[in-house]
Amino acid sequence: MGEGTVNCARVGRCDPRLPGAGRCRYRAGMNATRLTAALALLPALVLHGAQPPLALHPDNPHYFLWRGQPAVLITSGEHYGAVLNRDFDYRKYLDTLARDGLNLTRTFSGVYCEPPGAFNITRNTLAPAPGRLICPWARSDQPGYHGGGNKFDLSRWDPEYFARLKDFMAHAATRGVVVELNLFCPFYEEAMWELSPMNARNNVNGVGAVARTNVYTLDRHGGLLPFQETLVRQLVTALRDFDNLYYEICNEPYFGGVTMAWQHRIADVIVEAERALGVRHLISMNIANDKAKVENPHPAVSIFNFHYAYPPDTVAMNYGLNKVIGDNETGFRGTNDLPYRVEAWSFLLAGGGLFNHLDYSFTVGHEDGTFVYPANQPGGGNPAFRRQMKILGDFLRGFDFLRMKPEAAVVASGVPAGHRAYALAEPGRAYAIYVGRDSRDKNAPTGPQHPTLQLRLPAGEYAAEWVNPRTGQVDRRDTVRAAGELTPLAAPVFEEDIALRLRRTGP
Numbered sequence: 001m002g003e004g005t006v007n008c009a010r011v012g013r014c015d016p017r018l019p020g021a022g023r024c025r026y027r028a029g030m031n032a033t034r035l036t037a038a039l040a041l042l043p044a045l046v047l048h049g050a051q052p053p054l055a056l057h058p059d060n061p062h063y064f065l066w067r068g069q070p071a072v073l074i075t076s077g078e079h080y081g082a083v084l085n086r087d088f089d090y091r092k093y094l095d096t097l098a099r100d101g102l103n104l105t106r107t108f109s110g111v112y113c114e115p116p117g118a119f120n121i122t123r124n125t126l127a128p129a130p131g132r133l134i135c136p137w138a139r140s141d142q143p144g145y146h147g148g149g150n151k152f153d154l155s156r157w158d159p160e161y162f163a164r165l166k167d168f169m170a171h172a173a174t175r176g177v178v179v180e181l182n183l184f185c186p187f188y189e190e191a192m193w194e195l196s197p198m199n200a201r202n203n204v205n206g207v208g209a210v211a212r213t214n215v216y217t218l219d220r221h222g223g224l225l226p227f228q229e230t231l232v233r234q235l236v237t238a239l240r241d242f243d244n245l246y247y248e249i250c251n252e253p254y255f256g257g258v259t260m261a262w263q264h265r266i267a268d269v270i271v272e273a274e275r276a277l278g279v280r281h282l283i284s285m286n287i288a289n290d291k292a293k294v295e296n297p298h299p300a301v302s303i304f305n306f307h308y309a310y311p312p313d314t315v316a317m318n319y320g321l322n323k324v325i326g327d328n329e330t331g332f333r334g335t336n337d338l339p340y341r342v343e344a345w346s347f348l349l350a351g352g353g354l355f356n357h358l359d360y361s362f363t364v365g366h367e368d369g370t371f372v373y374p375a376n377q378p379g380g381g382n383p384a385f386r387r388q389m390k391i392l393g394d395f396l397r398g399f400d401f402l403r404m405k406p407e408a409a410v411v412a413s414g415v416p417a418g419h420r421a422y423a424l425a426e427p428g429r430a431y432a433i434y435v436g437r438d439s440r441d442k443n444a445p446t447g448p449q450h451p452t453l454q455l456r457l458p459a460g461e462y463a464a465e466w467v468n469p470r471t472g473q474v475d476r477r478d479t480v481r482a483a484g485e486l487t488p489l490a491a492p493v494f495e496e497d498i499a500l501r502l503r504r505t506g507p
Helices: 028-040 042-049 090-099 159-174 225-238 260-277 313-321 337-349 383-397
Strands: 005-007 025-027 055-057 060-066 069-071 073-077 104-108 137-143 150-157 178-184 245-250 282-289 303-307 324-329 354-358 411-413 419-426 430-437 452-456 460-467 474-482 486-490 497-506
Touching: 060 324, 073 383, 090 104, 090 159, 104 354, 150 159, 150 225, 159 178, 159 225, 178 225, 225 260, 245 260, 245 303, 260 282, 282 324, 303 313, 313 324, 324 337, 337 354, 337 383, 337 419, 337 430, 337 497, 354 383, 430 452, 474 486, 474 497
Parallel strands: 073 104, 073 354, 104 178, 178 245, 245 282, 282 303, 303 324, 324 354
Antiparallel strands: 005 025, 055 060, 060 069, 137 150, 411 452, 419 430, 430 497, 452 486, 460 474, 460 497
8 A cells, every 4th residue: 555644534434423533543554464354354244234133033032033044142252352352363263163063252342351360261362461452442652551552542443453343243254153242341350440441540531530330330420431432333333234243231230330321321322323324233231140030121132141040040030021031151160061061051941042151262372262271260161062062052953943932841750859951842843851960959969860751742742862962962762652641751871961852743
């Protein structure tokens, strides 16, 4: 391109009405390669922009409609720093998810990051090396950012960030991966707040001189709310063409002083901005760790996400909302695969529509998910576990799951002590049943199990396939003849868990 400058409102697709639009200028010759790469993405953007965005399925809004097909979202993804961490090779990461048969990833916008060692996470992708954070706001010419480099100017956008974000989105789109863009996150400790561009010590705008627990409120004393609203409008504008996207308002808003009124205001901003653009993406709210009853939900919210949601009681508590219920973060149950596999199968066969395992094997330098983390990690993740998540996805997609609903009472008795059973049913036609060992039950027996389940089935003949959730192999096939009362069905011997695929074959 040679010498010269490019207006950031053009490169970053800034709205010229926003604060500082058109004032951010950078030397074009230094960004020719990046701009060429962005231009190469235009065919993919046009292709995916022509399709409706991810939506709730009109026939069963507990699941998704994406690219003309019913969808359940299942993944085992990195710790949310794929875009904001300059050193992370997100293309290799997304290629790995696609290769492993997974279709979701969660990423943070860049307004929040973590210091090394936070939560005892080794090589945390949310903890960029000094000077390696990239976020929507441009750097100023004043030194002094706590994480290295110059302070931020909250009135200007960083075109390099938006080029990176769009490239990430486009590559995910071509790999069949849906992206949850998490807009905000509370500051759990002072160390996180010290790294935020919204902290008055890290920006040149004279805003953010507030406690970390007063950042996400409608209190305008800190001056942050207008900048937060403008940021949301800019992100929504930049990403309007992508079909593989939904927005989560705030990660774990039940920490750090985040108010419900502020969350509803951010939802309103998304809706208003998208209405002006003529698009509509789904909006998610993170409700609680474990479980909670959703009360007075915002009408624009379509996904209600929970963390560490085992046992999956929260699905039944909120199933009547007729929206997607998700288990959106796992962890703190050791590094063994079993508790997370049981959590995934249990949650989705209880009627959930989204599962995201937090996978610490993805790090800078190991974007193929092969990092071997220490035993004291707060969670798990590895290639073998990702294969198990593909098995779960294939099992569910083998049914017409839109016609199914939770029917735990199908399994009347026979579940081994220390185990739990969950079932989806299209009554009289098809049943998906899962029995797994409850790792939270310290008295749960280990070793071989050989139960006989007592099933409530309408009279008829059924084909049964017993599937090993760890290997995906069919351990045994049976013919079941139900007489309209309790029907006994002996399971093959299993160690940890087993799934049953049951389909009607005759009158």
